[in-house]
Amino acid sequence: MTSKTVEVGDFAPDWPAIIAVVLGVTAFSVAQGLTYPLISLSLEGRGVSAATIGLNAMGFAAGLAAATLLLGRLTKLASADRLIIASLCGCSLCLATLASTSSLPVWFIARFALGFFVSMVFMLGEAWLNTACPDRLRGRVSGLYGAGMCGGFAAGPLAIPLLGTSGGLGFALLAIYITLVAFLTGLLTMGARTRPEPSSTRDLFAFFRHAPILILMVLMFGFADIAAISAMPVYFVKTGHSQAFAALSVTVLAVPTALAQPFVGVLLDKLPRRRVAISAAAVAATGYLAIPLVTSAPLLLALFAVIGAASFALYTAALTMLGEEYRGSMLVAGSAAFALAYAAGSAAGSGATGFLMSLINPAAGPLGVGVVLVVSTLIFAAAGRR
Structure with missing residues (x-):
């Protein structure tokens, strides 16, 4: 196991x-952003029950978990670039399967495999990004990576009105797109001179012990991000806004968030990175606490855009600090730990926010997220002083 390092060489x-990594994560984000709503809408149009649709989504999550547990073993069998290309090809085959059949059992298998392959692209890509980047540019490159991820998530759902939810056209076109990305990735890797080192499950558990603050940053990002995407539109409807406004809020959240990440990256390279992370957490916390006080629709959308940019800045900062502080096998282990932390944070964010709004009142949702972020900000600040 490669330990934490202090000095970072320039190259x-x-x-x-x-x-190649930015292309891969953009493809991953488009695939996830499009398939999540498209699969649900397609199944609903065929009369499938809501419970079955939920189980199908759990198949995707099970694939993510399986990839995390098998990542160390797979990195010992093949290099990261080959695993990324193979995973992109696997994503394309899964999407082609969804386009060519309506068999529900086959869709469950394809959804599990899709979760597995996109998770591999995500985890290996982050490790490779930090391996390929010198520390003087790490924040800016992480910002471009974050912009690609946000942009992909935003572009996916926008394609649904154009492609429709029946006939498999959306899945087929997405399969072709990801195949092209796999081909371009293969060409780019021929000129690449870096590769992430193999990792292991032991490294994964070691990372949780060594980097609790980085894990907490990603956990809180997942908590705030999914609360904004899944629970806040419900809050808007419950407080008298239209469904169109609630849908618009998600787009307003995604687009400025993508545009802001390169600027966040510049700050991470110019200022102390821990202070940037603390400031991002504080801005996101303040935004959530202010939501119940704002009644103007334009101001509410502007506030929501700031919340999205600040909460995602937590992840951009965590990714940058991962590359600054760790080397070798711990980069792959850290990326896998980030995936688990995000999954846990997103599950807690959507569940807890919805529970608070149902148990107390709608305003309890954003206020609860704000309080959690305030506590996290204080923990970050205390850890920085130590």
Whole structure:
């Protein structure tokens, strides 16, 4: 196991690897952003029950978990670039399967496999990004990576009105797109000079012990991010806004968040990174606490955009600090730990926020998220002083 390092050497960035990773994460984000609503809408249109649709979504989550547990073993069998290309091809096959059949059992299998493959692209890509990037550019490159991820998530759902939810056209076109990304990734890796080192499950558990603050940052990002996407539109409807406004709020959240991440990356390279993370958590906390006080629709959308940019900045900062502080096998282990932390945070964010709004009143939802973020900000600040 490679331990934590203090000194970070300077070197020329491995641009073919960086471009390949950004392409891969954008494809991953488009696939997830499109397939989540598209599969649900397609199944609903076929008369499938809500419970079965929920179980199908759990198949995707099970694939994510399986990839995390098998990541160390797979990195010992093949290099990261080959695993990424194979996973992109696997995503394409899964999508082609969804386009070619309406068999519900086959869709369950394909959804599990899709979760597995996209998780592999996500985890290995982050480790490779930090391996290929010198520390002087790490924040800016992480910001571009975050912009690609946010942009992909935002673009996916926007394609549904154009492609429709029946006939499999959306799945087929997405399969072709990801195949092209896999081909381009293969070409780029021929010129890449860096590769992430193999990892293990033992490294994964070691990372949780060594980096609790980074894990907490990702956990809180997942908590705030999913609360904004899943629970806040419900809050808007319950407080008298239209469903169109609630839907618009998600788009307003995604687009400015993507545009803001490169600027966040510049701050991470110019200022102390822990202070940038603390400031992002404080801004997100303040935004959530202010939501019940704002009644103007334009101001509410502007506030929501700030919340999205600040909460995602927590992840951009965590990714940058991961590459700054760790090397070798711990980069892959850290990326896998981030995936688990995000999954746990997102589950807690959607569940807890909905519970508070149902148990107390709608305003308890954003106020509860704000309080959690305030506590997290204080923990970050205390850890920085130590």
